[in-house]
Amino acid sequence: MSFVNFTNAGEYNEFRQHELRKRRLVMIDGSLMANDSTHMVGQSARVYQNGYWGFASSSEPAGADKLGNLALSNARAMQVFGGNSRALPTEGYQGEHRIACRPNWSSEQIIDWLKAVNDLALSRYDNLASVKLVAMDEFHDKSVQNSVGARVFNNISRALTYMMLTVKDKDDKPVELMQIISGKGSFGDLDLSMTSVEQQLDELYQHLMAKREAVHAKGGLQTVVLAPDLAGILAHEAMGHPCEADIVLGGAVTGDLRGQRIASELVTMVDFANSYNGEELLMPVYADDEGTPSRDVTLIKNGMLTDFMHSRETSTRFDDQPTGNARAYAPDDEPLIRMRNTAILPGTSQLDDMIADVEDGYYLMKTGNGQADTTTEFMFGVNLGYEIKNGKLGRAIKDTTLSGSAIKMLQSVDAVSSDMSWENSGYCGKKQPMVVSMGGPALRAKAQLGGE
Amino acid sequence: MQTQAKNILQALLDAGFEDGRVSISVTDVNELNIAHNHVSLMRTTQSQALSLMAIKDQRRVTASVSSLDDAAVQRTIADMQRDVKASPQDAAYAVAPDQQGEFTKGPQAADREAIAACAKSLLDARGKQYPNFVIEECTVKHALQKTFIVTSRNTALMSSLGSYSMMIMGSSKDEHGSSSFTYTGGDLDALPEQPLDVLDIGAMMANSVQETRTEMIPAKFIGDVILTPMAVMDLIGWLTDQLGDVALLSQASVYQKSVGEMIAAPTLTLRNNPQGAGQSPINGEGFIVQPVTVIDAGRLQCQLPSYYGSRKLKLPHTPAGGAWRMDAGDVSRADMQASVERGALVGRLSMGSPAPNGDFSGVIKNSFLLENGQRTKALSETMITGNVAQMLLDIAAISQEVSDFGGYQLPWLKISGLRFS
Numbered sequence: 001m002s003f004v005n006f007t008n009a010g011e012y013n014e015f016r017q018h019e020l021r022k023r024r025l026v027m028i029d030g031s032l033m034a035n036d037s038t039h040m041v042g043q044s045a046r047v048y049q050n051g052y053w054g055f056a057s058s059s060e061p062a063g064a065d066k067l068g069n070l071a072l073s074n075a076r077a078m079q080v081f082g083g084n085s086r087a088l089p090t091e092g093y094q095g096e097h098r099i100a101c102r103p104n105w106s107s108e109q110i111i112d113w114l115k116a117v118n119d120l121a122l123s124r125y126d127n128l129a130s131v132k133l134v135a136m137d138e139f140h141d142k143s144v145q146n147s148v149g150a151r152v153f154n155n156i157s158r159a160l161t162y163m164m165l166t167v168k169d170k171d172d173k174p175v176e177l178m179q180i181i182s183g184k185g186s187f188g189d190l191d192l193s194m195t196s197v198e199q200q201l202d203e204l205y206q207h208l209m210a211k212r213e214a215v216h217a218k219g220g221l222q223t224v225v226l227a228p229d230l231a232g233i234l235a236h237e238a239m240g241h242p243c244e245a246d247i248v249l250g251g252a253v254t255g256d257l258r259g260q261r262i263a264s265e266l267v268t269m270v271d272f273a274n275s276y277n278g279e280e281l282l283m284p285v286y287a288d289d290e291g292t293p294s295r296d297v298t299l300i301k302n303g304m305l306t307d308f309m310h311s312r313e314t315s316t317r318f319d320d321q322p323t324g325n326a327r328a329y330a331p332d333d334e335p336l337i338r339m340r341n342t343a344i345l346p347g348t349s350q351l352d353d354m355i356a357d358v359e360d361g362y363y364l365m366k367t368g369n370g371q372a373d374t375t376t377e378f379m380f381g382v383n384l385g386y387e388i389k390n391g392k393l394g395r396a397i398k399d400t401t402l403s404g405s406a407i408k409m410l411q412s413v414d415a416v417s418s419d420m421s422w423e424n425s426g427y428c429g430k431k432q433p434m435v436v437s438m439g440g441p442a443l444r445a446k447a448q449l450g451g452e
Numbered sequence: 453m454q455t456q457a458k459n460i461l462q463a464l465l466d467a468g469f470e471d472g473r474v475s476i477s478v479t480d481v482n483e484l485n486i487a488h489n490h491v492s493l494m495r496t497t498q499s500q501a502l503s504l505m506a507i508k509d510q511r512r513v514t515a516s517v518s519s520l521d522d523a524a525v526q527r528t529i530a531d532m533q534r535d536v537k538a539s540p541q542d543a544a545y546a547v548a549p550d551q552q553g554e555f556t557k558g559p560q561a562a563d564r565e566a567i568a569a570c571a572k573s574l575l576d577a578r579g580k581q582y583p584n585f586v587i588e589e590c591t592v593k594h595a596l597q598k599t600f601i602v603t604s605r606n607t608a609l610m611s612s613l614g615s616y617s618m619m620i621m622g623s624s625k626d627e628h629g630s631s632s633f634t635y636t637g638g639d640l641d642a643l644p645e646q647p648l649d650v651l652d653i654g655a656m657m658a659n660s661v662q663e664t665r666t667e668m669i670p671a672k673f674i675g676d677v678i679l680t681p682m683a684v685m686d687l688i689g690w691l692t693d694q695l696g697d698v699a700l701l702s703q704a705s706v707y708q709k710s711v712g713e714m715i716a717a718p719t720l721t722l723r724n725n726p727q728g729a730g731q732s733p734i735n736g737e738g739f740i741v742q743p744v745t746v747i748d749a750g751r752l753q754c755q756l757p758s759y760y761g762s763r764k765l766k767l768p769h770t771p772a773g774g775a776w777r778m779d780a781g782d783v784s785r786a787d788m789q790a791s792v793e794r795g796a797l798v799g800r801l802s803m804g805s806p807a808p809n810g811d812f813s814g815v816i817k818n819s820f821l822l823e824n825g826q827r828t829k830a831l832s833e834t835m836i837t838g839n840v841a842q843m844l845l846d847i848a849a850i851s852q853e854v855s856d857f858g859g860y861q862l863p864w865l866k867i868s869g870l871r872f873s
Contacts, residue, residue, distance in 0.1 A: 028701045031764065032540050037531070038516040042499065053493040059500050059518040074494035078484075080568065081491045107513075108538030115540070130702035166704050166808065173809035174704040219672060219813070219837060219873030249488045250588025250633070251625040331518075332481075332497040368804035374588075374623040374633045377832060379815045381804020399807040403815045404833055431589060450813020450835040452871060 009072040010047035010054070012088050012312075014146035015064040016289060017043050018331040022138040023107065027114040029130055035107065042331025043067060048313075049075040050083030057332040088312045089322045092150030093287035097274075099157050102188030110135045110187060117163060117197055124198070125205050129174060130166040135159075137186060138435070142289060150291025156283060158435060159187045160425045163197070165204060169212050177211060177366070177384060179204045182425035184282045207365075207384055210396035217385070217397040217451035223361030224402065224447055225354050225388065228421035231440025233370050233380050235269050235344045236428065238406030240438075241372030243271075243299045243307075244325070244337045245314035252374040254305060262305045263410030269300040271309055272341040273324060281341040282424035282437035287324060289335040294324030299342075300410075311337050329432040336430055343439035347416025351442045354415045356391040362449065363388050364402060369426070376406040382449075401450040409447045417442035453478065454610060457600045460502070460525055465604060467529050469506040469536070473547045473603045473738055476520065477501050482562040483593035484571050489578065489586060491571055495593075503736075505547065506532055511539035544764035548738030549605035555733040558614035558641055562594035566643045570618075574647040581648070582657040584664070587622045588633065592643070601738045609738060615730035615858070616640045620653060624660045631663035631830075632817045634799060636682060639730025639858030652681065652855050656818075659799060663818060666832035672873045676795035676848070677836060678788055678822070681855040681862035683798045688722070688776050688862075690806055690840045695746070695754075697761035704808045706841050710752050717847035718750040721779040724772040729858035731775045739771035746772070775859030781850025788849050788866050790825040796834070796872070797822055810841035837871040 019041050026034040044057035045067035054074030056067045105113070114133045121131045137159040144152045160182030166174050179200050183190050226234060239262075241247055242254045249255075254262075263269075273294035274284035285294045290312050298306050308318065311326035314337065326335035355363055363386045370380030382402050387394035422439035457474045464472035478500045485493040502525065503516045513536040515528050570592050578585055596614045601607065619637030623630055638651045648654030679687070699705035707715060716722075726733060726741040734740055737759050745753050754770050762769035789797065796819050803814025816834050820827045851864035 028698065029703075030540070031542055031544075031701065032512070033697065033701065033760070034514070035512065035535065035539055036514045036516070037535070039528075040501075040516075040518040042518065044497075052491065055493055055495040055497075057495075057497045057499070059498065062498075070496055074496055077564065077568070078491050078494055081572070106538075107535040111538040111540070130704055132698070132702050166702060169809075173706065176704065176808050216837075219835060219871065246487065247588070251586040251623045251630050253630045332499055334493065334495065370804070371802045373802075373817070374630050375832070377632065377815070377817075379802045379804075383804075398811055399804075399813075400837075401803050401813040401815065401835060403802075403835060431591075448815075448833055448835060448873070450815075450837050450873065452837065 009068045010049040010075060011085060012048040012147055013045060013068055013071070014144060014290060015045050015068065016328070017143045019141040020138065020330060023136065025107065025110055025114060025135045027118060027133045030115070030118050032111065040331055044332060045071040046334055047071040047075045048088060050079055051085045052078040055334045059331065086316045089292070089315055090148045091293055091322065092146060092148040092291050093293040094151045095286060096153040097284065097286045098155040099185055099284070101157060101185040104137065104186035104188055113192060116194060120194065120198060121165060121201055127167045128165060129168050132164040134162040144289055144291050146291045150287065152287040152291050154285070154287065156435065157185055158182060158282070158424050159185065159190055161192070163201065165208055167208055167212055175208065175212050177204055177208045180425045182423060184424065207396070211384065214396040214398045217362060217400045217449050219449060219451035221446055222449045223358055224445060224449065225358060225361065225363045226443045227363070227365045228417065228419045228440055228442050229423065230364055230367050231344050231443050232421065232423060232438030233367050235342050235440055236339060236436065236438045237370040237372045237380055238376060238378035238409065239269060239299060240271065240339050240342045242374065242376050243309060245308040245310045245318060246337045247374065248308055249314065249317070250374060253376055257305045260305055261303050262407045263300050263303040264413040265303040266347050266413050266416045267300055267303055267410050268345045270343060270345065271297045271299060271339050272343065276341070282422055283340050283435060285324060285327070285340045288326045289328045290326040292322045292324040292326065297323045309337055309339065311335065327434060329434050333432045336432060338430065338434045339428065339436050341437045341439065344441065344443065346418050346420045346441040349415040349417050351417045351419060354417060354442060354444045355388055355393065358388040359390055361388045362386065362397065363393055377404065378406050379403040402447050404447040409445050412446040413443055415444040454600045456520065457602045461602050461604060463525065463529055464504065464506050467533055469508045471507040471547045471604045473505040473601065475503040475599060475601045475736065477597055477599040479595060479597045481593060481595045482564055482567060483591050484567050486571060486575065486587050486590035488588060489575065504528060504532065506536065507545050507547065508536050510541040510543055510545060511536045512542070512545040513539055544760050546759060546763060547603040547605050548607045548759060551607040551609055551738055551740055553740055554610040556612045557733060558729065559594065559616065560596060560612060560614045567592050567594065570643040570647055573645065577646070577648045578657065582661050584624045584626045584661045585622055585657045586625060587620060590620045592618050599734065601734065603738050607738045609734045609740070611732055611734050613732050616643050617730060618647065618651060624664050626664050628665040631660050634660050634818045638860065639728070641729045651857055659818060663830040666830045668833045669821065669831065669872055672871070673794060674869060674871055676792045676866060676868050677870050678792065678797045679865045679867065680799050681864065683801050684862045684865055685860060686801050687840060687843065691844070692756060695756040697758050700755060700757055700761060700765055706810055707752060707755065711754060713752055714750045715752045716747050716750045716844040719781055719850050720747055720750050720844065720847055721745065722747040723777055725775040725777040725859060725861060726773045728775045728861065731773060731859050735771050735773060741771050741773040744770050744772040777861035778863055780852050780854045780863050783849045783851060785851045785853050785864050788851055788864060789822060789827060792822040792825060792866070795822045796820065796831060797827055806840050810839040812840055813837040835873050837873065838869070843867050
């Protein structure tokens, strides 16, 4: 990929060349259900004119001028609605950023690994009904240039595996749990050694045996200790989405709360652009797909709602500095405001002490998907959890849902552990999917739990 | 493109594959976006995709690329030759046999003026009737997808599928506060002059503006729910997953051996809906979608494995597509609501995937408390807990009214025995 000469059509314009490579392999009980590879290449242009955006893309090499003119004609076509232009920020980043990957695995290596894990699980655990394994990787190469001087090459990549074990309960109904190994780069960057896999599957199977005898959680407001793996999704769903400026403009309650206390003073939450504590994060964004230099955005500082995440356009509307959060998923997608590496920062408590101090509550360990809301009422599924009785872990609980007002929940946080766990599996869903990372420590709070 | 597809299939066979499937699709999209009650963006996208599946020595490999140029095709076939060797042998791998047909469906050209007029009409109607509703995001679009599929087993299909679609997401804001976000959308053969009259858009806005002031339920209880059609989609999504490849192959489906059994209330009949707007008459495997009744008067008629899944599990193969319609019932929505002593009218279920056994707990959003047959206050922070398989059996009533979302045509359902907390 290289930068090209292009016509400066419209008040502002940008041109993106985008290559996306993905693989997905699925093995169920030794049968290879999917062995797919996808390679998408595309060019797109976006033009801002008189308050409207025009966008055009092609999977053929159409060229910057042709697409730029088509995008401009699209923007002009909307002038019938009346124009109201705002000047966009003029910062443009120049630089190239590539993730230093180790050599990737071939499909043959991945299939051999899937077979080995399948055989290991079947030979090691007596009561398995099924072993489901998924391996996926994806690589995004983007060259972005625009009319305010940005020339950016960004590369983002990740690899991940899902290992799902299923057993039957006493009523012959399926019970399942999943372990995920994911990270930045390629399969070559993950620890997929059989020693590590064996250890993780042993733990998973122990939990699965406990979940086989699980009881329903008590429904209603409960004291919960969220394991570090769950704090990230809380950060992302509960307060991340409501702090995206386009969601704020859509009427989110956060629009009226900037500068106000919305969480315990123990809570600080940041959407990091690319690095934390001097180390590059799992989804490093140095400049976004509008060519804006990326900045960390402190969403909550010691419990106070502070800043929002922006595109060029929303930063103008809010009179804020642009933050570099505009990202596009596929070659034919336009940039939207998306999170990058969103986390609640660690505190000083110890997880064991946080559990020991709970008389009656729940320790929640694994999650499925989640959802945010304009009201900050969030939810996420809980696939693994245990009762806490008098400071000790008790019986496993059946799948449940954690929910509530994020503001009420974050205000109730009374302990934050010193741990920090990051992960980048799964997709964030908005108009487009997006790869993101999330992180956090263990938290203790009160929230609504689904159950009896 | 049909010639190109055949040439690429021949190239696969020349490369030593015993069977192959080639699909070429070209998609043109014209889309107008509304953001925050204002028209914001017009998109024009042109994309093509070449999807290949090939089998050699009972080993299978698939690949997709966005380029149709000769060099890219040759590279892809060479990669497939390399990768197929690693695939485990499986006698169930096969390509679609003996499917022939050419289909043209839906509007074949975009009317950009109609798209703009629809957006204007939508914005005007919102402003006049529901000024507190904020359209956070809306798309009005036309898509035309031309697809050619050929296989080495005498399949040659062509489809030219055009459709309009609308998707709206938003929430309401007034002096009391903000409502939960809500959404609706679907496919249409033609754009409407009055957008609030289609896809339940008007009903969605009317409910949303009443949801800015919410209350929690004062105490747990067991009661009824009336699921609106958008919430019924969640039930159907879980059901079709249970009848599909992943659940069946992993022996994790609660309907693994249930064909012929009553799995739902006798009032429920569920059919596929390939004739719906925007629904393709062919599927990605290279089969013509057939009419299928999945549940007939509560009794499961068939499962929904892919061609591979059906051969692997020795099950009948029923290419059904992904659109569903539920037969209307005999109760009006008003009577249905009047019959609820205590429960909720549920606009949207916000929850993770139900457990494989159907257990779930989810937050009910855009929902209203029902007390003594009356809709009272909008709810917040309220969860329902139950089992999806049991919910299908516990359907107490199905409405006469059916909402049309193009692919999905669904009524309201009254279901008893959910736990509220």
